[in-house]
Amino acid sequence: KANQADRLDKLILSRSSQIPPKTFTWEVEDTLNTQSSSAAAYVAAPQEGLRQADKIVTLPGQPYGVNFDQ
Numbered sequence: 001k002a003n004q005a006d007r008l009d010k011l012i013l014s015r016s017s018q019i020p021p022k023t024f025t026w027e028v029e030d031t032l033n034t035q036s037s038s039a040a041a042y043v044a045a046p047q048e049g050l051r052q053a054d055k056i057v058t059l060p061g062q063p064y065g066v067n068f069d070q
């Protein structure tokens with residue numbers, strides 16, 4: 001009767017034989033890394049005022065006089 005370790009080994013070996021790893025030469029790796037690192041960087045829009053605009057002052061059903069500052 002096969003134990004859990006034997007079944008795991010069988011699964012790992014079956015998957016690795018069906019899907020061999022992709023390997024590249026050093027030149028191709030360097031080219032891929034250079035292309036991805038030279039891509040345009042994301043520039044965020046100005047953030048001024050957004051925190052105050054998103055501030056929650058009251059919650060629905062909040063009793064009068066309860067201060068909620070989040």
